[in-house]
Amino acid sequence: MAEFRFGVNMAFPGTRAEWVDKARRAEALGYDAFAVPDHLGMPAPFPTLLLAAEATERIRLTTFVLNTPFYNPVLLARDVAALDQFSGGRVELGLGAGYVKDEFDAAGIPFPSAGARIDHVEQTVLTLRKLYSDPDYQPAPARPEGPPVLIAGSGNRLLGMAAQHADVVGLPGAAFTESGLMRAASAEEVGERTEYVRGLLGERRERVELNLLVWAVAAPSERDTLGDRVRQLLPGFTDDQIGAAPAVMMGTPQQIADSVRECRERYGITYFTVVEPDLERFAPVIELLK
Template identity: 45%
Template sequence: MRDFRFGFNFFDLPSRQEFVARCRTAERFGYDVALIPDHLGGPAPFPAMVAAAEATERLRVGPLVLNVGFWNPHLLAREVATADRLTDGRVELGLGAGHMKWEFDAAGLPWEPFGARVERLERTVEELTRLFSGPDYPQRAAVRELHDLAELKPVQRRGFGGFGPPLLIGGTSDRVLRLAARCADIIAYGGGLQMKGAEPGTFRLATAAEAEERVRFVRGLLGERADRVESSVLIQAVIVTGDRRAAAERLSAERMPFLTPEQVLETPFLLLGTHRQIADQLLERRERYGFSYITVHGPYMEALGPVIELLR
């Protein structure tokens, strides 16, 4: 069974000083990875990743997850290789198909059907693998030889067929999970399910039964890769309380009417209880679902911090 790893993400960037302080606080708690979502209005992923690594001694860094609809693969390969070199090989690259229609609209990008977005994700993985594994652009050969320039390639040789950083793919659909099972080093379960008939990007939280079905689906695809692939879960809220039932009732009534209090208590995408109870929940869920890489949204980073010590 895999050891736990813990990550946290950033919703905002109030100032350089506060960003650095959050990273260092997380490192003291024992977090392993600082993550940056790829959403309009939030921090730009790659500069923030490099800054997080620079501010800390050991935190790995990555996007959770890049919206591939925003990125040209050649430009993305340059960003990844640069960040991996500047962080001495601490990058973990998370990729996703994109799900917020309003962001495509605001950026003036076409909003494609889901199947087309998954195909773009698959092509991006293939193209990054080719760019990381192949020779530099032949058009640069003369200047590279003249000045003895190093090729811009990732430091790490773990993901992308052994030519790049670890690859994380996040999603819930059959098509995305099939791709992840085939080529990802980390498969991320975020727990958000598109609500039928609602605007794209309008989610409800998956139940324990739904999460178990998705995990079972992926396990059936992994085959001999099962022991080499890490399973990650994105925790949507951490509530430290001595009364789990009362907290679940409030969440169900105020924020998650699509879940009953019992479902709030059972879903693996929420953590409620004392620090000891939360630690026990994570142990049980690692056994049940295989979730060993635990990520929380930034506002809950400090709430989960004491649990990390209990599990190590």
């Protein structure tokens, strides 16, 4: 049975010393990936990941995930290769199609259609791999083929593209309501999405990881405050949805570890990424599963 991997998505930089301490703490707690999202108002992914690389020895450095339409693929290839080279080959490149129109507006970047944004993600992957296949390309990534690629999303077209090109397919554990808010994806919805993408993978099915973004982890004593904490991130969650969502895990460390195992057995998910506020809460679960 496939082994687990665990990441933590870090969104609050603080001071340089605080960031270094967080990176070292994540590594000491047994996390496999130290990840940074790509949203305005949050840490810039590449400089913060390079600092994390300098402060650590083992943990992977992950963009989780880039707003790929923000980037020219050729220029992005240079930054990714440099980070991969200087981190000793520890980069995992996470790509997404972008979904927050206000961020595009604030950056003065046109917000294309969903199809055009997905096309841009695909073209980015193809461009990076073409450039890295050139033995004379500089700066050369640590591995000739470049870092592994995680592509995250939930729509049919994006998952179809990810099934062709990704080393890891990331599922957000959430879905959009008609009003545009994000809500928890039910167990049935997560099951349908994982079955859909696994069906598309074909012979690659055993080589491609599935990742789930876990929006909250809570002890039984935090039951009364869990809903409010989750809704700070995703206003569309209702209490009923929170209680039934695979991307929200509540219980003792052993109970949560059992939920993680169930996700592997039921959905084939082996890679789980928690959010920064749960860095310490989830660590006992990692101890039980490794």
